[in-house]
Amino acid sequence: MSILYANAENPCCTLILAHGAGAPMDSEFMETIVQNLLALDISVVRFEFPYMALCRLDAIRRPPNKMAVLQDTWREVYNQVRAQSTLPIVIAGKSMGGRVASMLVDELQPLALICLGYPFYPAKKLDKPRTEHLLDLRTPTLIVQGERDALGCREVVEGYRLSSAIEIEWMALADHDLKPLQRSGCTQAQYLQHAACRIKDFVVRQLR
Incomplete structure (x- = not known):
């Protein structure tokens, strides 16, 4: 499994960050948000789901693994980081990575959950919301969302419970x-710098 560690100088927590469906763990988006988080004393661990690790090896584009595989990968990475870190752990993800994390967060019991661009519904399928498991979520969660997000625009999402x-x-x-x-x-x-600052503020609140 591909895992990438980046340690802040004086970390307040370790944040495990999963990539989205179409881009790897070292995409420009991921690299930028990681550098911003490191500057704010948040260590970051990145990993790749099996399908993306294969894409890296042979450059053949593949669809994401089945949800059970994605979830098992998240569990494996979380348990590995948990065994090595004495710091509070936050789990986070870009789009799909955040969605999978949100399905497991109450089971894993980290300090908090962060989602960057949550896919509230598939593209152009507003009638198929992915929100059922979000109704009773117990773990403190921050979702950083674009108002024009094609997978969760403000006008639609503000109507959800x-x-x-x-x-x-x-x-x-x-x-x-x-x-x-x-x-x-x-x-x-x-915006990515602002998102990192918002994440840091949210994490500090949970630490208190």
Whole structure:
């Protein structure tokens, strides 16, 4: 299994970060958010699901593994990090990685859950929400979501009933990758920095 460790100088926690369905653990998005988190004293562990690890080996694009495999991979990585770290653990994911983590978070019992661009519904399928397990979520959860996210726009998501443990940080005029329209006056880099700051604030609150 591909696992990548990045240690902050004076870490307050270890954050395990899973990639989304279409990009690896070292994509530009992942690299940028990791560097921002390290600067805020959050150590980060990244890993790749089996299908993405195979893609890295032979450059053949594959669909994600079945959900049972994705979940078992998350459990394996969490248990490995838990056995090695004395710090509080936060689990997190970009899109699909966050969705899988959200299905396991109450079982694994980390300090908190962070989702970056949660896929509330499949593209163009608003009638098939992926929210049933979010109704009774108990673990403190922060979702950083673009208002224009094609998998969970603000207009639709604000109509859902979600657990009171979930907070949503809306990024104005941003898409699924937290990239805003030019008229927002902000850049994706600025939004990812803001997302990291919001994550740090959220984690500090849970540590208290």
